Amino acid sequence: MNEMLDAQRKLVPEMMEIMQRRYRMLKYVKMAGPVGRRPLGEMASLTERETRTMMDSLKMQGLIHVAKEGASITSDGITVLHALEPMMDDWAGRKSIEKKLTELLGIKSVKVVSGNSDTDQTTKNSLGMEAANQFASEIGNGKVVAVTGGSTIASIPPFIEKSNDTKDVLFIAARGGVGKEIGSQANVIAASFAEKCEGKYSTFYYPDTLSEEAHEAFRKEPTVLEMLQLYETTDCVLHGIGNAQRMAAMRNASDNEQKVLQGEGAKGEAFGYYFNRAGKVVHRLRTVGIKMEHLQRIPLIISVAGGQSKAEAILSYMASAPKQTMLVTDEGAANEMLNLQKK
Numbered sequence: 001m002n003e004m005l006d007a008q009r010k011l012v013p014e015m016m017e018i019m020q021r022r023y024r025m026l027k028y029v030k031m032a033g034p035v036g037r038r039p040l041g042e043m044a045s046l047t048e049r050e051t052r053t054m055m056d057s058l059k060m061q062g063l064i065h066v067a068k069e070g071a072s073i074t075s076d077g078i079t080v081l082h083a084l085e086p087m088m089d090d091w092a093g094r095k096s097i098e099k100k101l102t103e104l105l106g107i108k109s110v111k112v113v114s115g116n117s118d119t120d121q122t123t124k125n126s127l128g129m130e131a132a133n134q135f136a137s138e139i140g141n142g143k144v145v146a147v148t149g150g151s152t153i154a155s156i157p158p159f160i161e162k163s164n165d166t167k168d169v170l171f172i173a174a175r176g177g178v179g180k181e182i183g184s185q186a187n188v189i190a191a192s193f194a195e196k197c198e199g200k201y202s203t204f205y206y207p208d209t210l211s212e213e214a215h216e217a218f219r220k221e222p223t224v225l226e227m228l229q230l231y232e233t234t235d236c237v238l239h240g241i242g243n244a245q246r247m248a249a250m251r252n253a254s255d256n257e258q259k260v261l262q263g264e265g266a267k268g269e270a271f272g273y274y275f276n277r278a279g280k281v282v283h284r285l286r287t288v289g290i291k292m293e294h295l296q297r298i299p300l301i302i303s304v305a306g307g308q309s310k311a312e313a314i315l316s317y318m319a320s321a322p323k324q325t326m327l328v329t330d331e332g333a334a335n336e337m338l339n340l341q342k343k
Helices: 002-011 013-032 037-044 048-060 075-091 094-105 121-138 186-197 212-218 222-233 244-250 255-263 308-318 331-342
Strands: 064-067 070-073 109-113 144-147 170-173 200-202 236-239 266-270 273-276 281-284 300-304 325-330
Touching: 002 013, 013 037, 013 048, 013 070, 013 075, 013 121, 037 048, 037 070, 048 064, 070 075, 075 094, 094 109, 094 325, 094 331, 109 121, 109 331, 121 236, 121 300, 121 325, 144 186, 144 222, 170 186, 170 222, 186 200, 244 255, 244 266, 244 273, 255 281, 266 308, 273 308, 300 308, 308 325, 308 331, 325 331
Parallel strands: 109 325, 144 170, 144 236, 170 200, 236 300, 300 325
Antiparallel strands: 064 070, 266 273, 273 281
């Protein structure tokens, strides 16, 4: 494939640029459709005239359908996207980055989408779409799926296509908790997954601020015991990775707790655990949820996190992540991880 791409670049260099722009536009339509011309142009950083010309070309080829509510991708468009994806990733250098990161992190696989979530909201949607694709292709006979909170994991359900493989799946929160951002809570996200998959979900509310005595008493409640049993049978986890200091601040951690995290060199957070650069757990929230020992036996783990600012956090978690982990990230985080490793 590389030889063919090189030959095409030399013979018709402008062809690859045109194909990449149309491929990107088609992907945006799939991601946001039905979508109007103006927001589509903003996503693709094109003028209104350029957007209209490209939409006309895609429509003429039967790859998109344009109606009053906006443009939507057709079945032929989806087929073209899937067929071109390996070549476009290879041409853009993402295949090489994925291979390097997979070896560096020592995990099952890495998938890199274009862009940087720190500066481009559409990149976070690309992360959600790619994570949805990975989930759909790997879930198999999965029965209990645990999901964490956060805006990145919340971006996945809209891109999940209904399948008979997921109708019997039970979605649960990977960790009990309550918070102010309702849409980013694990319970709400679990319900969103269940709705898109026509599956089931079970809610689990657990305050982060319980005293040790209250925590021990709460663990004996029937609902908690039931959830603990579900964690033992979980066979898929979809989770995000957070920046340690940022997550501590969001959870209103005390000044003393934040100083401890800083002193211990905490870089990343997942499942209520805080990790230093070497992957060592330096602090843990008093809560009920998926534990690190659970992860070792769970066959399908999909980590989703992007943005250059998340690179150090991702590396800290991945330093001790189970080998069966699949990472979905973006170019911003991927390139920064490689740069940090060189240093």
